[in-house]
Amino acid sequence: MPPREIAFDKLTFLVVEDQEYVRSLITQLLKRLGVRQVLEVADGSSALTLLQTTTPDFVLCDIKMDPVGGLEFLRLVRSGKDGITDARLPVVFLTSDSDRATVMAAIENEVDGYLVKPVSLNDLKAKIVSVLNKRRSRT
Numbered sequence: 001m002p003p004r005e006i007a008f009d010k011l012t013f014l015v016v017e018d019q020e021y022v023r024s025l026i027t028q029l030l031k032r033l034g035v036r037q038v039l040e041v042a043d044g045s046s047a048l049t050l051l052q053t054t055t056p057d058f059v060l061c062d063i064k065m066d067p068v069g070g071l072e073f074l075r076l077v078r079s080g081k082d083g084i085t086d087a088r089l090p091v092v093f094l095t096s097d098s099d100r101a102t103v104m105a106a107i108e109n110e111v112d113g114y115l116v117k118p119v120s121l122n123d124l125k126a127k128i129v130s131v132l133n134k135r136r137s138r139t
Contacts, residue, residue: 008034044073052083
């Protein structure tokens, strides 16, 4: 099945990043891809609260955050507990942490993708398209 074109303008993204400047840069990249709706939070705890009432199409998440970091956020999302309505929500880590142990922990917790900052617009787009097309092929 050939990859399908992604209608970025129809997708809602959640950016989970503790540094406001980096969060803003990621949002700008998404807007350049045509994304119209980007939700932003500063940590995994805020993201979990948001997911109790909203289901974005895609999550871009940092790993090193307090009080709830990216790995714990991912574990909680995948558990489907605490009001999370979609345990299979696409989550891609966008982080400066390229440590092998961290990458392996992310894979073990069923992360959909892993990008190391800084990320280019082309790499971000390619990862999003890859993740969404892989999910479509499973359904």
